[in-house]
Amino acid sequence: MWRGLIVLCLAAILLGGCTRAPVIDTRYSSQNHDSRVQYVILHYTSSDFDRALQHLTVGQVSSHYLIDTQPTIYRLVDEDRRAWHAGESSWQGRTWLNGSSIGIEIVHPGYTDGPAGRYWHPWSEAQIDVLIPLLKDILRRHGLGPEHVLGHSDVAPQRKVDPGPLFPWQRLAEAGVAVWPEAERVADNLRRLEGQTPPMAWFEEGLQQLGFSLQGAADQVVVSRNVLAAFQMRFRPSRFDGQPDVESAAILAALVPDLLNSALLCKSAENPSMPRSGAQWPHCTPDQPAW
Ligand SMILES: [Zn+2]
Numbered sequence: 001m002w003r004g005l006i007v008l009c010l011a012a013i014l015l016g017g018c019t020r021a022p023v024i025d026t027r028y029s030s031q032n033h034d035s036r037v038q039y040v041i042l043h044y045t046s047s048d049f050d051r052a053l054q055h056l057t058v059g060q061v062s063s064h065y066l067i068d069t070q071p072t073i074y075r076l077v078d079e080d081r082r083a084w085h086a087g088e089s090s091w092q093g094r095t096w097l098n099g100s101s102i103g104i105e106i107v108h109p110g111y112t113d114g115p116a117g118r119y120w121h122p123w124s125e126a127q128i129d130v131l132i133p134l135l136k137d138i139l140r141r142h143g144l145g146p147e148h149v150l151g152h153s154d155v156a157p158q159r160k161v162d163p164g165p166l167f168p169w170q171r172l173a174e175a176g177v178a179v180w181p182e183a184e185r186v187a188d189n190l191r192r193l194e195g196q197t198p199p200m201a202w203f204e205e206g207l208q209q210l211g212f213s214l215q216g217a218a219d220q221v222v223v224s225r226n227v228l229a230a231f232q233m234r235f236r237p238s239r240f241d242g243q244p245d246v247e248s249a250a251i252l253a254a255l256v257p258d259l260l261n262s263a264l265l266c267k268s269a270e271n272p273s274m275p276r277s278g279a280q281w282p283h284c285t286p287d288q289p290a291w
Contacts, residue, residue, distance in 0.1 A: 035142040037079065038094065039101040040135060041086055043152045044108035044162045052107055061085060063103035065134065071127045073134055089155035090213035097155055102138055106131065110164060120166050128168055135177040149178045150211075157230035158216040158223060165237035181235065181254035189250035192260060192280045197246045199271045202264040203228055206252045209259070 045052035049068045056062050056076055062083040066074045077083040085103030086096075094100060109121045135149060151167065152160040173180030207227050208214055216223035225242030232240035235251050253259040266284035267274050277284045 035144075036100060037102055037138075037142040038144070038148060039091060039097060039155075040138055040144070040149045041089075041097065041101045041103050041152055041155060042131075042149070042163050042167070043085060043103065043105045044110050044164065044167075045105050046108070046110035046162070048109075049107045052105060056105060063105040065102070065104045067104065067106045067127055067130060067134075069107050069124060069127065071124070071130045073130055079138075086152065086155055088159070089152075090215065091150060091155045092211040095213075102142075104131070104134070106163070108163070110162060120164055122166055123168060128171060132172065132175045132177055135172070136175070139177060146173065146177050147179050151230075151234060153230045153233060154212065157212060157227045158218065161230075161233065165233045165240055167234075169234055179255065181251050185254035186250045189253045189260060190246065193246050193249055194275070194280075195246055196273055196275075197244050198249050198265055198274065200224060200228075200244055201270070202259075202262055203244050203249070203252065205262060205264055206256045206259045207231055209256045210252070 043063065045055075045066075047055065052066060053074075056066060062077050063085040064075060064077045064079055064083050066076055068074070079102055082098050083103050084098055085105065086098050086101060089095065089097040091097060106127055108123065108127070111118050111120045113119075138144075139146070139148065149172065151169075152162045153164075169178050170180050172178035204214055204224055204227075207224075210231075212227045212231065214220075214223060214227055216226070218226075227242075228244065228248065229240045229242035231252065232242070232248055235255075236248055239245075261283045263283065264271070265274050266277075266281065275281050275284070
């Protein structure tokens with residue numbers, strides 16, 4: 001009889017029938033935990049609703065939410081599941097952000113290239129009107145601040161330009177769901193910079209501190225230019241060619257604490273035009289070694 005039972009159980013093991021769910025005692029729980037979600041990443045679809053829906057439901061990509069032009073908010077992937085929207089991406093040293101973010105796709109054509117150049121399509125107020133409460137709800141539920149709301153171009157500046165230069169980041173910031181530099185700080189920084197554009201190395205330091213990755217397959221000059229262009233597209237979209245300028249510097253310094261105290265602003269062999277010392281540059285000393 002025993003032999004028969006053993007044979008039966010062995011057969012059942014082979015069929016997977018003798019495996020039992022582990023018994024777990026749940027009487028204790030820790031208070032030390034947070035959400036796995038660290039970022040909310042915004043995208044435009046660059047296609048109409050039907051194509052986007054097809055793409056995001058049966059294609060190779062997905063997002064947690066899709067906002068159409070009506071606008072209706074569709075949930076395509078549960079927030080506790082990983083959607084495939086960010087691809088190769090990085091922010092504040094974290095990489096491959098699909099696992100730590102919520103993706104929101106907004107039905108929007110992006111841009112159209114024509115004989116007169118690139119035309120960026122304007123955003124619909126109605127879509128932003130539904131996006132803001134959605135972001136508020138997501139940030140509240142996951143315990144995140146407005147600095148955790150990013151664009152795809154922020155986390156993949158070498159590959160992506162969505163949500164593009166016309167996206168109303170300032171309006172989102174006024175609603176408490178994005179960051180925006182304080183106008184007074186920008187004006188004060190402009191005064192301190194006295195019209196002088198800092199060197200690219202200073203921009204690179206600030207952009208990295210803000211969260212951007214300066215890694216990329218291309219030449220470092222091209223990689224850095226793409227990152228600065230992504231920054232400009234978001235915070236100073238009137239020009240986003242990735243070339244350093246004093247206004248971009250003032251905005252960057254308004255978002256990154258202490259950036260105007262960086263030694264990279266001191267007069268050096270690489271940076272002969274910046275002031276070496278003075279009331280507004282107390283961190284620069286006359287015998288500071290050249291960079
Ligand atoms: Zn995208």
